[in-house]
Amino acid sequence: MMITKPEFVAHTPSSPSGGWHGLKDHLEAVAVDAETKAGKLNAGRLGYYAGLWHDLGKYNSKFQDFLQKAHAAKLSDQKPPT
Numbered sequence: 001m002m003i004t005k006p007e008f009v010a011h012t013p014s015s016p017s018g019g020w021h022g023l024k025d026h027l028e029a030v031a032v033d034a035e036t037k038a039g040k041l042n043a044g045r046l047g048y049y050a051g052l053w054h055d056l057g058k059y060n061s062k063f064q065d066f067l068q069k070a071h072a073a074k075l076s077d078q079k080p081p082t
Contacts, residue, residue, distance in 0.1 A: 008059055012071040023059065027052050 010026035013019055031051035038047020057063065066081060073080045 008064060009067055010055060010058060012067055012074065016075055023055065027055060030054060 005020045006022035006024070008023040010021045010023045013021075031048045034051030034054075035044045035048035038044050038050070070080045072078075
């Protein structure tokens with residue numbers, strides 16, 4: 001089974017054989033978790049949106065290129081980009 005890389009990712013795979021974590025899925029999961037935790041303070045909706053928006057800057061082609069280059073460097077034991 002071939003796993004394709006999402007167009008936008010949250011971070012690089014944690015291992016060479018690991019999969020890419022899609023940014024949309026990451027943001028939605030964090031939003032639900034933050035909503036649950038903030039709900040204990042009667043601020044669930046605020047927590048949801050904070051979680052949903054916390055990584056919006058990653059929807060940037062330059063940042064996505066950086067992640068791709070960082071992953072390629074990791075796989076080839078090279079210095080990561082700065």
